Amino acid sequence: MKELPKISEAEWEVMKILWSRSPQTANEVIEALEGQMDWKPKTVRTLISRLLQKNAIAFQETGRTYLYYPLVSQDDYVQTETQSFLKRLYGGAVKPLLVHFLREQKLSSDEISELKRILDEKTEEGPDRDRRKDR
Amino acid sequence: MKELPKISEAEWEVMKILWSRSPQTANEVIEALEGQMDWKPKTVRTLISRLLQKNAIAFQETGRTYLYYPLVSQDDYVQTETQSFLKRLYGGAVKPLLVHFLREQKLSSDEISELKRILDEKTEEGPDRDRRKDR
DNA sequence: TTTATTAGACTACACGCGTAATCCAAAAAT
DNA sequence: ATTTTTGGATTACGCGTGTAGTCTAATAAA
Known part of the structure; x- marks a missing residue:
C-alpha cells in the first residue's frame, strides 16, 4: 500500500x-x-x-x-496508472478494453498465439476456476 | 483527422x-x-x-x-486517449499491455472464453494472416 | 591567485484545472 | 409594479506543470 x-x-x-x-x-x-x-x-x-x-x-x-x-519501480507505476486509466475510460472493466484492443489493433499471428496461450493458462488455474472440467 | x-x-x-x-x-x-x-x-x-x-x-x-x-463522440475519445496512454506507458506496443491485463486481472471463465473467440476470429482473417494452417 | 565554469538551489511566469463566488439581465413570484 | 430567483457570463484563486532563467558556492582553468 x-x-x-x-x-x-x-x-x-x-x-x-x-x-x-x-x-x-x-x-x-x-x-x-x-x-x-x-x-x-x-x-x-x-x-x-x-x-x-x-x-x-x-x-x-x-x-x-x-x-x-x-525510489519507485516502473512496474508499480505502470500498474497504478493503468488502473486509474482503466477506471476513467472504461469504468474499471477490463474486458471492454481488451475486446477493443483485440479488435482494433493489428496483432501478428505470433502475438495472437501467445495471447491464446496465456488465456489457456488462465483457464487452467484461474482464481475464478469452476471446478468442473469445462470444455 | x-x-x-x-x-x-x-x-x-x-x-x-x-x-x-x-x-x-x-x-x-x-x-x-x-x-x-x-x-x-x-x-x-x-x-x-x-x-x-x-x-x-x-x-x-x-x-x-x-x-x-x-460535439465529439465518446468512441473517438476513448480511442485517442487509449492510444496516447498506450504510447506513454507501454511505448506504443499493444501486446505488453494485453499480456499485463490478461495476467493480472481477474477474468471470469466466460470472459476468457469470449476473448478466445475473438482471437480465433482474428486468426481466421487477420491482415497478418500466415497462410499455413498453424495449429 | 584571479577568473571562468559549473552543479545545484532558488525564482519566474503563463496556462490549465479544480473549485467555486459574484454580477447581471430576465423571468417568476408576490 | 416591485422583489426575488435563477441562468448564464465573468471573475477568482491556489496548485501543478512546462519551460526555463538567475544566484551562489565550489571547482577547474589560466
Missing part, C-alpha cells in the same frame, strides 16, 4: 531514463534526453528537482555532483 | 452525462452528477462553460435556457 507520488508527463521521461539505468548524474540524464525531447538542460534539472521533492527519486552525493536513482 | 479538444478529468464526468443522454439542460446535468461527484452547481456550470469554449459541446437555445449536447 505505498503512496506513489504523482509523476507528470514530462517527469515521466526523466524517470524512464533512470529506470533504464541508474544511478546517473544530471548531465547523463540530460544527455540521454537530448535529441529526443528538445529540452534545455535547465528544464531537465527542474524536472529532476521536482522528482526529488516528490520522493520519486533520490541521490548519492559524490563530490560535487549527485548520482540519481529511482 | 479531427482535432479533438483536450478534456480534463472533471470535464470528462460532464461529458459522460451528455454522452449518455442529450441534449440536456445545465440543471439536468447538475442533477445527474449529484451525489456522485459532490460538486457545487456552479462548479458544474464552469465545467460546462469550459467544454463550450473547447468546442467539445454546443447548445441549442430554448427560451432562457440552453440544451447542451456533445
